[in-house]
Amino acid sequence: MEINPAFANIQRPNLAPKIPSVIIVGGGIAGMILALALEKSKLSYEIFERASEVKALGSALYFNASTAALFKQLGIYEDMRNISKDATCIQMANEQREVEYKMDFKGQLEMFGSTGYIVARPMLYDILRSKVPSERFHMNKKILSLQQGGNGALIRCSDGSTIEGDIIVGADGAYSAVRQNMYAQLKKNKKLPASDDVDLPFSTVCLVGQTRPLNPEEYPNLKLEDCQFMQTLGDKKPYSWTYFTTKQSTIAWMVILFLDDTTRQEHDPSRNSEWGPEAANAMCEKVRHFPIITGSERPWTLGDLIDNTPKELISKVLLEEKVFDTWYSGRAVLIGDACHKLNPAGGAGANNAIHDAVALANRLQALPDQPSVEDIEKAFKLYKKERLPKVKEAYNSSVALKYLVEQNMKGALMRHMSKNMPMWLNRKMLIRMISYQPQLSYVDLVPNEGTVRPAHQQSLADAMKKAKKDKLKQERAEAKAKALSAKGPSP
Numbered sequence: 001m002e003i004n005p006a007f008a009n010i011q012r013p014n015l016a017p018k019i020p021s022v023i024i025v026g027g028g029i030a031g032m033i034l035a036l037a038l039e040k041s042k043l044s045y046e047i048f049e050r051a052s053e054v055k056a057l058g059s060a061l062y063f064n065a066s067t068a069a070l071f072k073q074l075g076i077y078e079d080m081r082n083i084s085k086d087a088t089c090i091q092m093a094n095e096q097r098e099v100e101y102k103m104d105f106k107g108q109l110e111m112f113g114s115t116g117y118i119v120a121r122p123m124l125y126d127i128l129r130s131k132v133p134s135e136r137f138h139m140n141k142k143i144l145s146l147q148q149g150g151n152g153a154l155i156r157c158s159d160g161s162t163i164e165g166d167i168i169v170g171a172d173g174a175y176s177a178v179r180q181n182m183y184a185q186l187k188k189n190k191k192l193p194a195s196d197d198v199d200l201p202f203s204t205v206c207l208v209g210q211t212r213p214l215n216p217e218e219y220p221n222l223k224l225e226d227c228q229f230m231q232t233l234g235d236k237k238p239y240s241w242t243y244f245t246t247k248q249s250t251i252a253w254m255v256i257l258f259l260d261d262t263t264r265q266e267h268d269p270s271r272n273s274e275w276g277p278e279a280a281n282a283m284c285e286k287v288r289h290f291p292i293i294t295g296s297e298r299p300w301t302l303g304d305l306i307d308n309t310p311k312e313l314i315s316k317v318l319l320e321e322k323v324f325d326t327w328y329s330g331r332a333v334l335i336g337d338a339c340h341k342l343n344p345a346g347g348a349g350a351n352n353a354i355h356d357a358v359a360l361a362n363r364l365q366a367l368p369d370q371p372s373v374e375d376i377e378k379a380f381k382l383y384k385k386e387r388l389p390k391v392k393e394a395y396n397s398s399v400a401l402k403y404l405v406e407q408n409m410k411g412a413l414m415r416h417m418s419k420n421m422p423m424w425l426n427r428k429m430l431i432r433m434i435s436y437q438p439q440l441s442y443v444d445l446v447p448n449e450g451t452v453r454p455a456h457q458q459s460l461a462d463a464m465k466k467a468k469k470d471k472l473k474q475e476r477a478e479a480k481a482k483a484l485s486a487k488g489p490s491p
């Protein structure tokens with residue numbers, strides 16, 4: 001890689017350190033999982049989050065079997081399962097409070113050794129936070145810019161502080177500052193592809209929240225062992241709404257509005273994907289009479305859920321959708337929503353952010369000592385090569401699942417297909433989506449407990465090959481040293 005001369009003026013006291021240090025920007029799911037993965041590696045790292053406290057925002061996340069092996073390696077699987085409910089199907093409902101059909105994911109347990117499950121987002125954060133040493137986690141650190149050169153990299157925070165390191169990971173979400181800085185620099189050098197030089201496209205907005213614990217006597221579905229994952233399609237209105245029961249007897253809910261040309265203009269993001277409380281309030285008023293199924297005689301509506309949700313925990317967010325083409329440049333690399341924003345209809349955003357962290361951690365662990373910028377870029381290139389095809393697949397299936405609840409011909413066709421999906425096709429689909437179950441190369445591997453063999457994972461194979469080679473080399477060197485000393489001192 002050539003270094004822009006205006007850029008290469010970062011002086012560091014020494015040559016590149018033997019083991020590189022990693023700066024993680026963003027303490028969301030992607031950043032936190034990477035931190036946990038690096039905690040077990042030979043690399044040093046620090047993580048920087050702009051928020052001053054962890055917001056208990058959002059509702060719940062669906063995890064499928066594709067992240068189970070990693071969670072076991074990181075020692076958080078049992079914790080996760082302890083706070084989650086199994087989610088084995090999505091029930092598709094209508095406005096008459098009838099379940100029309102179910103989309104079944106039950107096969108997961110037998111095929112992949114773990115079922116799908118729902119975790120309340122705030123509790124997930126608590127688990128992750130408790131595993132990252134506090135001296136490595138820096139809050140109140142908003143990153144504004146970054147610089148990099150042959151000798152190292154540096155980030156600048158809004159409080160005026162600067163932090164040096166060897167590798168910068170942008171895990172800072174859809175409006176990533178690392179990405180914007182990286183792209184601005186590439187654009188200046190005429191190296192940014194046109195596809196990445198556009199605003200984030202969006203076609204939906206959503207309202208999310210989670211109720212306080214409810215009384216199961218009033219809401220009998222809460223008594224059911226499994227998560228009730230219910231999706232309702234609006235009758236001649238551009239809305240769909242989804243809610244799930246959690247282990248904590250709360251209901252996590254989400255309302256999606258499909259935009260048309262007029263409503264799209266009203267929702268111009270002007271560089272921010274989150275609105276204030278007034279916008280959320282206005283949307284709450286529009287949707288509160290929508291019917292929901294609770295298992296009780298009383299006809300509940302979304303309004304009942306809204307009224308049982310603390311106001312400050314309701315948010316309205318824009319749902320952008322894009323897979324970026326540029327994922328790295330020099331010493332900086334992107335993971336999670338920073339490089340691919342998927343529609344939540346697929347429930348794939350967090351799963352894929354986590355897979356990114358695993359593939360990247362394996363590549364970083366396999367870096368040679370005192371890596372050059374070229375070594376680092378090569379590792380990033382291989383990381384992207386492993387992840388991009390998977391991410392594109394997830395993007396496609398998220399789009400398909402979004403159509404499923406849309407009020408048009410395409411939606412009707414998708415619904416017909418999913419309603420009548422034969423078992424073998426369902427199986428095939430699950431295998432395609434879930435058999436990639438990446439693991440860390442440098443932690444004891446978790447044996448497969450399912451009937452389907454996990455898909456090949458290039459970063460794991462490469463890192464294990466390198467570790468084997470390194471070990472052989474070391475053994476040879478030791479044997480040689482031993483042979484030399486056995487000969488005694490030379491005359």
Ligand SMILES: Cc1cc2nc3c(=O)[nH]c(=O)nc-3n(C[C@H](O)[C@H](O)[C@H](O)COP(=O)(O)OP(=O)(O)OC[C@H]3O[C@@H](n4cnc5c(N)ncnc54)[C@H](O)[C@@H]3O)c2cc1C
Binds near residue numbers: 026048171337
């Ligand atoms: C309504 C909704 C429902 C969803 N449901 C699911 C689901 O069921 N299953 C699933 O797999 N996915 C789901 N997703 C997607 C999932 O939430 C995201 O894909 C995932 O959170 C991405 O994680 P991330 O760490 O990449 O980004 P984020 O979670 O956005 O985290 C980025 C972090 O970086 C911080 N940050 C940003 N800028 C800076 C800066 N300049 N300096 C320092 N820090 C900064 C932010 O404060 C934030 O903490 C859903 C998303 C939405 C909106």
Ligand SMILES: *[C@@H]1O[C@H](CO)[C@@H](O)[C@H](O)[C@H]1NC(C)=O
Binds near residue numbers: 078079082083
């Ligand atoms: C499981 O959760 C309960 C509370 O819901 C807690 O008391 C218990 O310690 C947890 N167990 C584990 C293994 O985390």
Ligand SMILES: *[C@@H]1O[C@H](CO)[C@@H](O)[C@H](O)[C@H]1NC(C)=O
Binds near residue numbers: 389392
């Ligand atoms: C995703 O969908 C697009 C358009 O339908 C198609 O061209 C592409 O091959 C698909 N990609 C994957 C990885 O499935």
Ligand SMILES: *[C@@H]1O[C@H](CO)[C@@H](O)[C@H](O)[C@H]1NC(C)=O
Binds near residue numbers: 105397434
């Ligand atoms: C499961 O997770 C993968 C991430 O590997 C995602 O692409 C997929 O859409 C998810 N599928 C289901 C059914 O949960």
